[in-house]
Amino acid sequence: MTRHKLARKTAYHHGDLKKALLDETVRILREEGESSLSLRRLGSNLGVSRTAPYNHFDSKDSLLSSVAEEGFFRFQHTMDVVRKKHRGQSGDKVTRVLVKAYVQFAKNNEVYYNLMYGSKSWHSTRPSDSLKTTARSILRTEIERLKRGQSRGQIAADVDVVRYAHMYWGTLHGISRLLLDGVYTGSESITKLCDSTADMLWGQLDPDPAT
Amino acid sequence: MTRHKLARKTAYHHGDLKKALLDETVRILREEGESSLSLRRLGSNLGVSRTAPYNHFDSKDSLLSSVAEEGFFRFQHTMDVVRKKHRGQSGDKVTRVLVKAYVQFAKNNEVYYNLMYGSKSWHSTRPSDSLKTTARSILRTEIERLKRGQSRGQIAADVDVVRYAHMYWGTLHGISRLLLDGVYTGSESITKLCDSTADMLWGQLDPDPAT
DNA sequence: CCGCTATATTGACGTTGTCAATATTGAATG
DNA sequence: CATTCAATATTGACAACGTCAATATAGCGG
Numbered sequence: 242m243t244r245h246k247l248a249r250k251t252a253y254h255h256g257d258l259k260k261a262l263l264d265e266t267v268r269i270l271r272e273e274g275e276s277s278l279s280l281r282r283l284g285s286n287l288g289v290s291r292t293a294p295y296n297h298f299d300s301k302d303s304l305l306s307s308v309a310e311e312g313f314f315r316f317q318h319t320m321d322v323v324r325k326k327h328r329g330q331s332g333d334k335v336t337r338v339l340v341k342a343y344v345q346f347a348k349n350n351e352v353y354y355n356l357m358y359g360s361k362s363w364h365s366t367r368p369s370d371s372l373k374t375t376a377r378s379i380l381r382t383e384i385e386r387l388k389r390g391q392s393r394g395q396i397a398a399d400v401d402v403v404r405y406a407h408m409y410w411g412t413l414h415g416i417s418r419l420l421l422d423g424v425y426t427g428s429e430s431i432t433k434l435c436d437s438t439a440d441m442l443w444g445q446l447d448p449d450p451a452t
Numbered sequence: 453m454t455r456h457k458l459a460r461k462t463a464y465h466h467g468d469l470k471k472a473l474l475d476e477t478v479r480i481l482r483e484e485g486e487s488s489l490s491l492r493r494l495g496s497n498l499g500v501s502r503t504a505p506y507n508h509f510d511s512k513d514s515l516l517s518s519v520a521e522e523g524f525f526r527f528q529h530t531m532d533v534v535r536k537k538h539r540g541q542s543g544d545k546v547t548r549v550l551v552k553a554y555v556q557f558a559k560n561n562e563v564y565y566n567l568m569y570g571s572k573s574w575h576s577t578r579p580s581d582s583l584k585t586t587a588r589s590i591l592r593t594e595i596e597r598l599k600r601g602q603s604r605g606q607i608a609a610d611v612d613v614v615r616y617a618h619m620y621w622g623t624l625h626g627i628s629r630l631l632l633d634g635v636y637t638g639s640e641s642i643t644k645l646c647d648s649t650a651d652m653l654w655g656q657l658d659p660d661p662a663t
Numbered sequence: 664c665c666g667c668t669a670t671a672t673t674g675a676c677g678t679t680g681t682c683a684a685t686a687t688t689g690a691a692t693g
Numbered sequence: 694c695a696t697t698c699a700a701t702a703t704t705g706a707c708a709a710c711g712t713c714a715a716t717a718t719a720g721c722g723g
Contacts, residue, residue, distance in 0.1 A: 274575075275571075275572075355571065358629065358630075358633055358635070360486075360566065360632075360633060361486075363633045363634050363635065364633075364634065373634075376635065377637070401648075403640060404640065404644060404645055404648050405648075407627075407630075407636060407640060407645055408623075408627070408645065408648060408649050408652065410626070410630065410635075411623065411626035411627035411629075411630050411649075412619075412622065412623040412626050412627075413626065414626035414629060414630060415621070415622040415623055415624065415625035415626020415627065415628075415629065416618075416619070416622035416623075416626065417626075418569065418622075418625060418626065418629060419569075419618075419621065419622050419625060421571075422569055422571060422574045422575075423574050423575065423584075424569070424574065424587065424588075424621075425618060426588070429614060429615065429618060433615060434615055434618055434619065434622075437612075437615050437616075437619060438619050438622075438623075441619065441652060441653075441655070441656055442652075444652070444655065445652055
């Protein structure tokens with residue numbers, strides 16, 4: 242049980258091939274594109290044979306799912322850092338920061354983001370799919386946070402936080418996807434788009450809508 | 453020039469193979485999934501050889517792009533019908549109808565919707581990519597409609613309609629994607645989610661925010 | 664030192680996308 | 694109606710792919 246976690250220099254044959262596979266996968270996807278990714282090239286690039294990856298992943302899809310899961314962990318960490326940094330600030334400000342952080346993450350981690358919501362990963366219907374579990378736990382965390390804010394009076398009491406969370410997630414996901422897919426022309430400022438979106442979303446929560 | 457447009461019964465060899473390829477592609481994707489789609493199976497199912505499709509499409513990706521484009525046309529038609537049906541009604545009501553119609557289209561035309569925004573279709577960087585042109589024309593139409601509403605006073609004058617259109621598109625796309633990907637658990641009512649979303653979006657346009 | 668298990672390799676099979684060369688056919692032209 | 698030509702379809706071929714089975718190797722616990 243205390244084997245390959247700290248295996249740095251000398252592991253079984255290769256030296257933590259599993260991590261090397263995950264990293265090289267991301268590198269190839271980023272630098273050469275989806276069509277250039279094959280298990281054979283992967284093995285070749287890492288100096289192992291074509292079927293070596295099968296000792297660590299059941300299939301190509303399984304490998305990609307693992308990358309996706311790593312993406313969710315990175316996402317969670319990134320957002321946690323941002324939230325910690327802006328704790329205690331007003332709701333509208335924080336919302337603006339979070340929206341921009343979300344879209345930034347998608348843009349800075351395009352490979353991960355594509356896989357995180359790739360249809361292949363989600364339609365697999367495998368039992369105990371850890372991807373879904375991970376993703377849903379992130380949503381659950383978000384909902385818990387909203388409920389706490391509500392009980393503190395920072396969020397309007399009559400808001401259905403579950404529904405809001407779904408709206409929030411969908412909105413940010415959609416903007417990120419259109420941005421990544423190149424649907425937005427780029428002539429518009431993404432920063433302004435994010436701020437407008439954040440204001441709209443916060444408008445649903447604001448316990449004291451002054452104006 | 454006046455050849456295969458009305459080719460119904462007797463065309464060159466097969467009888468409008470192009471349309472048959474597009475239809476069978478959609479059928480396979482819907483009934484058997486993405487991994488079951490190959491040009492060879494496609495030809496076989498239609499009684500032609502494996503390379504016959506190459507007389508109508510440059511490549512497999514090109515075929516899928518054509519399906520995607522057909523999806524955009526279907527989308528535009530569907531939404532036009534809905535809009536026509538509810539012309540003259542109040543902005544909040546129409547927005548609710550349109551939001552539900554959008555998500556419904558995505559759900560009822562999953563194969564088309566997946567391809568319409570598939571990364572392969574958009575990252576191709578082919579010159580004169582008609583997909584991007586089609587999609588952007590839909591957005592432009594939407595923006596024109598908003599501007600007309602603004603000049604009629606049905607929409608608040610201080611709204612940046614371009615930015616709003618991007619927000620609107622992103623929000624609906626995101627909700628549709630999460631729904632199609634099975635990210636939403638299904639325990640929540642999609643109808644209510646759509647209505648809440650519509651209210652939020654209309655809140656950005658309402659020239660007379662009462663309440 | 665020995666054996667066991669984790670890891671890696673080689674060989675093989677069927678499938679795929681796509682190209683080149685070739686054949687066939689429908690329609691326009693005379 | 695016969696000829697010609699471009700549009701359409703076919704066969705053969707090739708490299709690359711995912712994956713399985715059988716086999717080899719190497720490091721660790723006993």
